[in-house]
Amino acid sequence: MLFVITYKYYLVDVGYPNEYGYLDPYKSERYHLQDFRRCRQPRNRQEVFTHTHSSLRNVIKRSFGVWKQRWRILQNMYTYPYKTQVEILAASMALQQY
Numbered sequence: 001m002l003f004v005i006t007y008k009y010y011l012v013d014v015g016y017p018n019e020y021g022y023l024d025p026y027k028s029e030r031y032h033l034q035d036f037r038r039c040r041q042p043r044n045r046q047e048v049f050t051h052t053h054s055s056l057r058n059v060i061k062r063s064f065g066v067w068k069q070r071w072r073i074l075q076n077m078y079t080y081p082y083k084t085q086v087e088i089l090a091a092s093m094a095l096q097q098y
Contacts, residue, residue, distance in 0.1 A: 011056055025050040067096065 009023040018024050026046045042048040068074045071092040077085050 011053065011060065023053070025053045067092070070096070
């Protein structure tokens with residue numbers, strides 16, 4: 001019998017509490033990619049983790065930016081009721097993947 005355990009985490013910024021399900025960077029380490037570009041490469045595992053965390057957040061931000069550019073309706077979602085917002089998001093995701 002094969003058991004598969006999957007874990008899901010939310011990639012959060014330093015301001016969020018470090019609780020189960022939230023993955024935040026180390027607070028005492030340099031964080032922004034510009035800091036890593038100006039200085040040397042990460043020197044310990046905390047800096048490697050923080051560098052990877054920062055890189056992932058940038059990829060996610062760019063992906064949402066591309067998504068909002070393609071589907072301009074996503075830029076003004078607050079004008080719609082919550083249920084309609086959910087339906088618009090689901091439809092745009094389906095069309096994006098198609």
